[in-house]
Amino acid sequence: MKRAINFYRQFFVAMCMVFALQACVTTPETPREAVAVAEIGYQEALDTATRWANEGRLDDGEKRQLTEAFDAYEGARNTARTAITAHDVIKNGGTLADLDLATITRLLGVSQQDLEAAEAAGQLVQLLAGKADSNASAVSLALINLRTILAEVE
């Protein structure tokens, strides 16, 4: 029995490595692509978790774990979208006055003074491009964390 469990575990890990390698063949090149790719992975995770919940395969602790991971993913994704949109506005000739500063400073972890200083120095586009990149990466990490939890509740 133990040998059988080990075999299936190794098989599962091997398949995961194959999928990971395949996924590396084509990789996202922009923050928008990264968010879209992560969103597809999120949907598949949601479908899987919903099927398990409907079939009674999850206990209360597992449901709570998955719910928290889903919330964390959505938070990261919404922050990334805020950064991407803000970057677009400034890239297309907008100014800080065109942005929702309260939301941006809260979600992106940057103060209004730093934003104003970057604008004065002509570096606001670069600052927000960096925020868009880093937060898109954070979405991918949140999805990896979510997949880890999904694998753990097996």
Add this chain to the structure above:
Amino acid sequence: MDENQMVKIIDVMLAATNTFTRVNELLARARAGQPVTDADIDALIADSDAKRSAFDEAAGNG
């Protein structure tokens, strides 16, 4: 390995396969000159929201 674990492993593998297929389609379109737009992401998020509601209902989340 019990039946529950086996089913879950197969489900995770199927989800990985589906994700791989959809991601490759999306990125192939992008490389062919159709970049990912806000409208694409909005549509994906709308789908996700519906799927999240289905999960919350199935999990008994308030």
